[in-house]
Amino acid sequence: xxxxxxxxxxxxxxxxxxxxxxxxxxYSKMNKEVVLVVDGKKQILSTFKTNVGELLxxxxxxxxxxxxxxxxxxxxxxxxxxxxxxDVEEKTIKESKEVPFEVDIVEDSDLDKGKTSVQNxxxxxxxxxxxxxxxxxxxxxxxxxxxxxxxxxxSNKIVKKGTKEEVQVASSRGENTRTITTASVKSTPRTxxxxxxxxxxxxxxxxxxxxxxxxxxxxxxxxxxxxxxxxVYIPSLNKTFIAEDCGGAIxxxxxxxxxxxxxxxxxxxRQTIEIQILG
Numbered sequence: 001x002x003x004x005x006x007x008x009x010x011x012x013x014x015x016x017x018x019x020x021x022x023x024x025x026x027y028s029k030m031n032k033e034v035v036l037v038v039d040g041k042k043q044i045l046s047t048f049k050t051n052v053g054e055l056l057x058x059x060x061x062x063x064x065x066x067x068x069x070x071x072x073x074x075x076x077x078x079x080x081x082x083x084x085x086x087d088v089e090e091k092t093i094k095e096s097k098e099v100p101f102e103v104d105i106v107e108d109s110d111l112d113k114g115k116t117s118v119q120n121x122x123x124x125x126x127x128x129x130x131x132x133x134x135x136x137x138x139x140x141x142x143x144x145x146x147x148x149x150x151x152x153x154x155s156n157k158i159v160k161k162g163t164k165e166e167v168q169v170a171s172s173r174g175e176n177t178r179t180i181t182t183a184s185v186k187s188t189p190r191t192x193x194x195x196x197x198x199x200x201x202x203x204x205x206x207x208x209x210x211x212x213x214x215x216x217x218x219x220x221x222x223x224x225x226x227x228x229x230x231x232v233y234i235p236s237l238n239k240t241f242i243a244e245d246c247g248g249a250i251x252x253x254x255x256x257x258x259x260x261x262x263x264x265x266x267x268x269x270r271q272t273i274e275i276q277i278l279g
Contacts, residue, residue, distance in 0.1 A: 122157030
């Protein structure tokens, strides 16, 4: 074989090998293996696209302004990069809440003292609590309170309390005494107020909102409903308590009764009771 011809064949073969190598190297640089997660489903893809936006368009991934894409759309793609699209949905829901009624005591001079009569039975009210709930890929991740709407106003229970008294009066001749009934002999009206509340319990050694040490006989209240320092009689416990504390969850017709230990707190739980705010 001619030596110059042999050299030409070798050079041609070498050029071919180099060309294939260059093409292969360029291919590997352009082709990228990426991880794509959509609606919680993961897949591994090979793509020649250069950024996140192009990849989502290539894979026909639908999303809107509420959805979450973990990377900016112009982020350059590289081997092993993870692109995730989270479907975000917002819903408004409503929950019902019972509103306790109050008990109004009305003095009645036509009713014998010591007797009571129910003029109007109370009726619980009902409110609607509006929440905004956020879902990611169909799973609830957040629940925000929006507002409270009045559906049915509570109707107070009205109880008549008798004040009419019998007075013993002697006859003008010193004979047997006789009994007369008068509506003019009445006790001074009290300012006692009976209301229905939701009562919980708490314990622990700390300082109350009024600077006292909590003890059996201390209750936490909403000061706008029951002023600090008020004496509150709880018939179910046959004890008078002092309103000395408050709490973030104690709003409206709610009270929190201080108890000495966790066992008592757990035994009490959550109860709807009637209390009397003493005048």
